[in-house]
Amino acid sequence: MKKIISSIIISAFTLGSYGLSPAPQTVYVGYGTWGSPYYSFYSDSNGNNPINLAEYEFYHGTQYTFTKILGTQHPFFISDIPDFDGSYHMGYLSTNIVVTHPGTVSRISGITLNTGSLTFNMNAGYTNNLYYYCTRSGHASMVKVFNTSPPHVSQNQLIITEISPADDLVEVTYFDNKSAILPRDFYFVVDGLSSSFIPEGTIFTAGESKTFSVNLSNSGSIWLYSTQNGANNATYEPMMCGLAYGTTQPTGDIHSTNAYEKLLWKDPEAFAYFSGASNSLRLVAFDATNPDFWLESSSDLNSFYDEQVVSDLHPDILIGDVKIGLNLVTDGVNHPIGIVDPNDDSGRLFVLQQTGEILSVDSDYNLNTNPILDISDELVSLFSFPGYDERGLLGFAFHPNYLDNNKFYYYASYPVGGSPDYSFPVGYDGGENVVIDHHSVVIEETYVDNNLNGVFDQGDSVTNRRELIRFEQPLSENFPVIGSNHNGGNLSFDSNGYLLIAVGDGGDANDTGNGHGVIGTGADPSNIWGSILRIDPDGTNSINGAYGIPADNPFINEIDKLDEIYAYGFRNPWNPSADPVSGIIYSTDSGQNNVQEINRVEWGKFHGWRAKEGSYLFDTLSGNNGTINNPINLENEVLPIAEYDHDQGYANIIGGHVYRGTAIPELQGAYICGDYGAFFGWSGTLLYYQLDGTIKELYIGASNRDLNCDVRAISKDASGELYLSGNGGTNHFIYKIVPLVDLSLEEISDQMHVTIIGDEGSTLSLIEMNSLDSDASSSTNVLNSGGGIIRSINTSGFFKGIAE
Structure with a gap:
């Protein structure tokens, strides 16, 4: 099996080093002067940081604001159409520029100074x-041109998307939603030598692909x-993207003969297989960094993109025909994460609190607030500002x-300590060590x-505590206030008695x-994150000896899986669960921006993330969903x-059973789940998926x-x-x-005892x-739900229940 490695190398340089720098989006105008550049300009409102506008470039599609902070003698304005005398002094503005004042x-x-911006x-x-220019009629000489251009091509968004050795052609696509210009020549380096280049001034429109002639062979490398000369240059040179390809994986450092400490990633085995039997090696996802996404x-x-951005991903979810009721079990809990049924003939349910306690509620819905188990003091600190957390007892x-x-x-979030069974290697994160949260x-x-x-x-105690598995969770850079996200955490057993463990991708975004x-x-699959694990808690053949590996797990003895x-x-798979009838495992997965999904969890399969969000290709650079021409299925995908988008206010799918x-016979065999709802909106949605492939609202x-709470978990008791x-x-x-409503x-x-059961929020008759x-x-x-009447066994009559 080939190693999972990088086929994209990202550098740490900035495009501004090529020449003119990007202009600040707010410029402060000082006093006017008779000599060029006719005004003093500043980057700060106090006038402490002077700037020379001639050194900056103003990009098409970017909004800029000019504010006068000094002087009233030289009013400031702009024009792009000359006046009748050919001068831009007192000129006009075209319809191709939007101006507000x-x-x-x-x-x-x-x-x-006194008239705004x-x-x-x-x-x-x-x-x-x-x-x-200055708008004084006698100041016609005070006119100066801006440096304007399309924005510069972002260095990490110009991507090789296809190579055709049979035709000596290379396709390059611009992964951006706006047009941009190349600030200088960019060079193709083939097998370590410059071959040809993309000339300075080339304009790429949003998502555009261009094809260039490059001398290729059926096996080699292209960057x-x-x-010019790239890797063979004696000095550090930024590398945009590239890959090595062929039938035999090269040895050594395939993209460099020198040490490039400034590169964010460097791997000597960045390799995509290509037999040469087809004309091309194509990128079939937006994530060019993964060689598994390059296929013959x-x-x-x-033409790489079909649609770079898909605006309406799915039709609205309809309200279904199945009507249900809700009966309050308890409102005396704190951050409930679900219930479990001990099935011990006591009629009790165990309530899991994310804060670390397990409470019990009896068959009459009486809550015992004295915990059966309490690990709250052992957990990482939870629920500081803003009162939301994805850690805890999960x-x-x-x-x-x-x-x-x-x-x-149980699965829980503990402070860093002890020896994790799975940790991030030194330098795993692009040469940087990973910062661990818990x-x-x-x-x-x-x-x-x-x-x-x-x-x-x-009244009982616990004993024989032992850790089955411990692994690191990284600190979220985008959301440090909540520490770490996408921790997964749900536990359940499959129909073979093996423990399923849901593990998220480690958080952050994209x-x-x-x-x-x-x-x-x-x-x-060489790491533990972003997976559903399956272990035998009664076995011992794992690396740490604390659990067993089922003999029919898909990646037994495979290198790097x-x-x-x-x-x-x-x-972030939440609540994988096995259907007790079919044994099929189902799990939802929380989408990044737009798509929520229900999965039939399949043995050994790749379920799409981060190449896809739902069934749509996902761009890790922009966070957009899109499609490409002539799509090819990803390997093992x-x-x-079923899936849905966020058009109706949905936010995050929560798995169920x-x-x-x-x-409720109408729901027999349906998969019941929910959507969390808008954050801090306190009103989620209950959903059901039926075999006809549709999701509907209950x-x-x-x-x-409406619900008076979000949806945090869908759980089941022993009777289903x-x-x-x-x-x-x-x-x-x-x-x-x-x-x-129902009668018994x-x-x-x-x-004859006649009892009515039904929705407590409706009037039951x-x-x-x-x-x-x-x-x-x-x-x-x-009557209230659970109420009823008693009649003699000899009484003849008919009974009907209604809810209003």
Whole structure:
């Protein structure tokens, strides 16, 4: 198996070093003078930092503001169409530039110290010359031209996207949403020698591909450098992008004969396989850094993008026909993360609090706030500002033989300490050491039945604590206030009795940044992050000896793939769960910006991230979703079975379970999940996916009311009935999902007990009739859910429940 390595090298230089620097977007105008440049200009509002406008370039498509901070004698204005005498003094403005200013300002009365600011934006494709001038009629000599141009090509967004050795052609695509110009020649370096170049002044429109003639062979290397000779130059030279390719992986440093300490990444084995049987080696994703995304194909030159940005990814989710109710279990919990059922005939449910406590609630929904288990003092510090966290107690599961061996497992966030089983190698993050926030730890414990009542409760103790697995979690650079995100954490057992562990990609955004390496973590099965693990807690054949590796795991004994991984390519899989009937494992995955997905978790498969968000290709540079021409399936890839976008206010999908209960027959076999809802909006959405491939919203109550909490977890009890855990603005809730309305009849001591069950937020009425005729007499009993009436067993009649 080839190593997972980088085919893109990113440098640390800036384009401003090529010549003119990008102009500041706010410029402060001082006193006017008779000599060029006619005004003093500053980068600060106090006039302490003078700048020479001739050294700066103003880019098309960028908004600039000029504010006068000194003087009233030389009003300042701009023009790009000359006056009748051919002078740009008192000239006019074309429709290709958008200018805003106070109503008192015009071409003959520009901005002064007391009249506000002037803001302008040159449209893309702007071709005029832009001037500034003094609006005094006698000051016609005070006119000066701006340096304007399309923006410079961003050095990390000009990407080789196809090579065609049969035709000696190379396709280069600009990965940006606006046009830009090459500030100097860029050189193709083939097998260490300059071959040809892209000339200075070449303009790339947004997402444009261009093809260039380059002498190629069926095996070699090609790199795009900012200066001639590239790697053979004696001095440090920035490298844009490139790859080595062929049938035999080269040895040594394939892109450099020198030491390039300034490169953010350097790997001697950046290699993509190419047999030469096809015309081309094509990039088939937006993530050019991963050689697995380069595939052999017929030529498809001059057109990489089909749509660089897809604006409407999915149709709106419809409200389904299935109506459900909610019954409050408790609102006395704190940051609930779900419930688990010990299935010990006690009728209790265990409530998991993210803060580290496990409480119990009895069959009558009485909450015992004395924890059965409390690890809160052991966890990393949680819930500081802004009151949101993705760390804590994140998962809990009973051993399949729990009633015999008393074992249970939990997944939690611990301070850095001890020896992690999986850590980031030195220099993993582009030569930098990864900054660690905390450790994720899966722990096994065994309860001791001290009070001899046969169940695990507050009177018992735990023993035999042992760590199964411990691994590092990186500090989030983009969201340091919450420490670390995308920690996954849910635990469950599959139908074979093996423990499933959900592990996120390590957080931040786009699977980039601290702890993500060159190709990210999700697409890299050589690391633990971005995966669903499958282990045997009763085994010992893991590297640390604390658990076993199931013999049928997909990557047993494969070099550079972890034995523990069951499936990979996830951003933050939440709540993988196995259907108890089919054994199929389902999991949701939280999207980056636009797409949320439901996955059928498949053995050994790559589930798309970060190459794709949902079924759409994902650009790690811009965060956009798009498509390419003549797409080719990625190797070993499997797409989501369902997905949706954020058009309706959705934010983050929360995984659930295939419904196998009996209370709501209409949902039998459907996968029930939810959407978290807008952050701090405290109103999520319940969803269901059916075999017809559609996602729909569950209709809540008689009037389809909004939830009063977000959706944090969908859990199930031993009978397959479902529960919602969520956080509200001040209270936190657990609800049982019940029918909108239903009746049950039970004979007790020669009496018929008629009970109504249904939505507590609706008005429930039990109607008793003496016949089914339309004019039959009836009586109506308005009851709470769980209420009912008692009639003699000999009474004849009919009963109906309604919810309003």
